[in-house]
Amino acid sequence: MRRSRRKSSNSSSSSSFPYTIEEIHQKLKDIFHQSPDLNMVEYTIQQKKVAIFYITYQINKVQLNKSLLPPLLKIQQQNLDHKVILNEIPLGGGEAQDNIDKIASNLIHGSACVYVEQDEKALTYLIPELEQRSISRAENESLVFGPQISFTESLVSNLNIIRWRMDTPDLEVKKIIVGERIPTEVRVIYLKSLADDENVNTVQQRIEELKVDDVLDSSVLAQLIEDNSRSIFPQILQTELPDRLCYALKKGKVGVVLDKSPNVLIAPSTVFSFLETTEDVYMRWNMGSFARILRLTAMVLSILLTPAYVAALTFHYEVIPSSMLVSLGQSRATVPFPPILEALLLEILIELLREAGARLPTKVGQTMGIVGGIVLGQAAVKAGFTSNILIIIVALSALSSFTAPSYLMGTAIRIIRFPTIIFAGLWGLVGMLFVFGFLIIHLLRLTSIGRPYLSPIYPLTIKDFNDSIIRLPATIGNTRPLSNHPKDKKAYSEKKAKKKKDIDE
Amino acid sequence: MKRLTLLMICSVLCLTSCVEKKYLEQIGIVTAVGYDMLDEEGWLEGTHVLFQFDPNQANVSQIITTRAKTAKGLINDASLKTSKKLASGQLRLVLFGDKIAKEGVMRLLDTLARDAEIADMMYIAVSETTANQVLRANNFEDAANIGTYLHQLIQKNIQDEKVPQSTLHDFLHHYYDRSSDPVVPILNEENSKPTIRNLAVFRGDQMVGKISAKEGFHLKLLKDRFESGQLEMVIPQEPFIDDKESDRHYEEVQGIYINLGELSSDTDIQVVSVDNIEFNVNINITARVLELSEAVKMEDDKIIKKLEETIDKNLEQQTEELIQKLQEMNSDPVGFGLKYQRKVGPKAMENDKWRELYPQMKVKININTKILRSGIIN
Incomplete structure (x- = not known):
């Protein structure tokens, strides 16, 4: 009209x-x-x-x-x-x-x-007057250690920060306009000498060929250009940290900056890159490795613990260690529901708490935690609603899922738990295996802009274990991640890195 | 997607009743079971020790005694006496009464062995009197019930190398192996507390005699290897104490009591002669002296050497005695038959031939002890 x-x-x-x-x-x-x-x-x-x-x-x-x-x-x-x-x-x-x-x-x-x-x-x-937030500390991806600066909603200041961090002419920036009704500016950025042309072209082509009215935020753009829209797993990493983007660019990945959005997209991403933080890099390699393995275990535990409880208590009493048998049985004896209902009830309680905490204003949010965590938990056990061991398990798995540095990945993990619990309640360990088999097949088939999502586990690239699952000291890991297909594979000479130039040599 | 939905619906519809639901709080978990032979022909008495969870009761243990003619019949009879569904997936111990052990335990063990729910790692033991009496003992330390206590008791002593492995797996292994025999601990009740005193020696599935736990040491020495064992023995005082140097009067002392710790051993059994059934057993022992009842000059190498020789002689003699005892019982828990079979081939061992040969077996034992340290202990 x-x-x-x-x-x-x-x-x-x-x-x-x-x-x-x-x-x-x-x-x-x-x-x-x-x-x-x-x-x-x-x-x-x-x-x-x-x-x-x-x-x-x-x-x-x-x-x-x-x-x-x-x-x-x-x-x-x-x-x-x-x-x-x-x-x-x-x-x-x-x-x-x-x-x-x-x-x-x-x-x-x-x-x-x-x-x-x-x-x-x-x-x-x-002579425009642009209203914009001043640059502030990162809120969603908070760090204890390392640079605190975060992106804002303004493309200009974001690009300004990126240029300031990577002041090299090698940084190539391509401009694309997205959105037919409300056009928005997109910049595809990468290091010319490193980033794989195919990756750059894929990203560029997917954005260029978009036919949409408008793009609300970079997370929407990520959903639009993802390989598999049906999957629960995010396939493109979003970050609000400039140092994280630069670290990824340095490894040969491609970044996408969208105007009006404080998040920058990084592709290709693997499932492990969602469990990394830049803090791992800032800390010493052994601490970083520990933190990464901890997070990886936390994810597995988060999916595994509650379903395992349900399966063991419904079908497989044989696997319960005899030292735990009495305390488990005694606390279960008062509960009127079967384990599956009990677990679902408590899991939903935790989800409600989280959701309520996120929606409420900050001041009320703190009270929510106390009301939910202490009062409800205590009362539920006292009333014989749930067993106190399940409270520990559910709290542990909720806590584990919150260790995911990516909010999207954490949410995905939390949601996967529900079908796993249901299957564990239906068929016990067999059901859990079914879900895990399904998950593994799904992850194996998933790609991020055409690159395998489960790399370096599949296809197995031992050298890429450095800086994805663990971190190695600088004298050992000298290659850039091969799964990104960087043009220049070696970051530095290993021989020179090992050489010590002490004064008395 | 369509195929997946179809698969889901199919599996939900078809597989729902495949696995039996066993809610933990609704089952009576049997942790130990005892079997006794009743005087009436063919009747068995079963004693089931089970966990049952009742929020109003602190005591989670219950004992049900039943009568039937088969092992499964005992469970069936037991379910008439409790509101819980009996489940034996956590079974840790099977205890046979003295009478049933002498008649043969395989009729009962066979059912247990074929039940996939029952772990192979559960222990087998024999009661000095009846299984019921031992399981009804009410002093079981801080364990949750008598079943757990007995399991821990046997487990600890196996780890301490005082009792040979006596799991269902081991029992079946030695039973089906034609040339060796099982040994399991015997539990007896002392002041209403079960303890281990002796070991039951089997021939096939029948208990044919018992040896003391102390003799069990020698059995293990022959059969197995020690990693950190302990041994107590008496040696004559004669060569070790110099009367003049000491201020004690040694005329009264009968012998020196010596305790060896951190004893490790390895054993090599060799067939010397197939025709005469002669074996040579070489055992190397290294150990530490933990305790001596009298002051012995341990600084002197000659005395240490003497000491080692005395220990050797002592052990050799005791071990030979044990073998003789076992030969009289016609039971071969050491597995000499196994070594023999390796030499002559399996055919020669058929039709229980080894049972005829075993009593005529001659064994020469050669023990070589080395004392490592005698200073600060632990």
Whole structure:
């Protein structure tokens, strides 16, 4: 509807430049649907009527009043037209336009339009006022140790940070516009000498070929360009940490920066990259390795513990260690539900707590934790609703899932737990095996922009274990991750890394 | 996707009743079971020690005594006496009464061995009197019930190398192996507390005699190897104590008591002659002296050497005595038959031929002890 009207105005306007001030004002008003925000100021300079149009909140008033208006009003030259003004006003970003639609679009993006009556062209000066959050500490991916800076919603400042961190001409940035109705700028960034061309092309092609109205956020973009949209696992890593992006670029990965979004996409990603933090790199290699293995075990435990409880108590009492038998049995004896219901009940309780905590305002959120964690947990056991051993198990597995540095991955793990519990309650260990078999097959088949998701486990690349599952000291691991197919595989010479240049040598 | 949904629906519909649900709190978990032969012909008495979970009762243990003619019949009879479903997946111990052990235990063990639910690693033991009496003993330390206590008692003593391995697996292995025989601990009740005093020696599945736990040491020496054993023995004081140097009067002392610790051994049994059934057993022992009842000059190498020789002689003699005893019982727990079979081939051992040859077996034992340290202990 809107589009057709614009088209009709388009055809009529192109034919009839020059305008009078009233005419052009009317035209712009039509385009903006009589918006009250379109401002017009009229001056008479050298006997000629000059109008200035702008949208009140889109332009920087200081610039308008200091840099545009004073020189404009002081122009002494006769035969005032756009060329003279362009010449006289000491402001960059001036453009002569003879298309009324283009002018309108420039006004939206924060331009002021100067038009001399009956002139061939109008001038637009880009003096935008961009509202943006100042750069702050990372909230979602918090670190104890290392740089705290995080991306903001502004593409300009994000690119600024990236350039500042990677000041090399090797960093290539490609611009793509996404969204047909509301266009948004996307930048694909990578290191030219490292990133695999195929990866870059895949990412670029997938974004270019998108036919969508708009892209709300980079996480939406990630969902749109993912390999498998049905999977529960995120296949493209999102981060708000500039150092994390740069670390990934340095390994030959491709980054995607989207305007209006504080998260940057990193592809190709493996399942293990969702369990990494940059902190592992900042810490010493042994501590980093420990943290990574801890997180990996936490994920497995998180999926395994509650279903194992359900399976053991429903079917396989044989596997319960005899030392635990009595305490388990005694605490179960008061519970009126079968283990599967008991476990589901408690798991849902925890999920509710988490969800309520996330939705509530921060101040109330803390109270939620106390109410939920202590009061409900205690009361549930006292009332004989659940066994206290299950409370420990559920809390442990919930805690484990929260160790995932990626919020998406943590949520995926938490959700996988539910079908596993149900299958464990239906068929015991057989059911669990069924779910695990299903999961493994699914993970094996999954790809991230065409690269295997389970790498380096499958295809097995022993060298890539460094910096994915564990970390090795610098003297040992000298290759860049081969699963990214970097153009230059060796990061540095291993021989030189091992050489010690002590003073007494 | 369609195929997957179909598979899911099929499996949900078809597999639901495949596995029997056994909710932990609804089952009576049998941890130990005892079998006794009753005086009436063919009747068995079973004693089931089970866990049952009742939130209102602190005592989780219950003992059910039943009568039937088969092992499964005993369980059937037991289920009439409790509200819980009896399950033997956590069975840790089977105890046979003295009478049934002498008649043969295989009729009962066979059912247990073929039951997939029952672990092969459960222990087999024999009661000095009846199984019921031992299982009804009410002093079981801090264990949850008598079954767990007995299991821990036997397990600990096997780890301490005081009792030979006596799991169901081992028992069956020695039973089906034509040329060796099982040995299991005998439990007896002392002041209403079960203890281990003796070991039961089997011929096939019949108990044919007992040896003391002390003799069990020699049996293990022959059969197995020690890693950290312990040994107590008496040696004559004659060559070790110099009367003049000491201020004690040694006329009264009958012998020196010596305790060896951290004893490790390895044994090599060789067939010397097939025709005469002669064996040579070489045993190397290294040990530490933990305790001596009298002051012996341990600094002197000659005395140590003497000491070693005395220990050797002593052990050789005791071990020979044990072998003689076993030969009288016609039971071969050491597995000489196995060595013999390796020499002559399996055919020669058919039809229980080894049972005829075994009493005529001659064994020469050669023990070589080495004392490592005698200083600070532990």
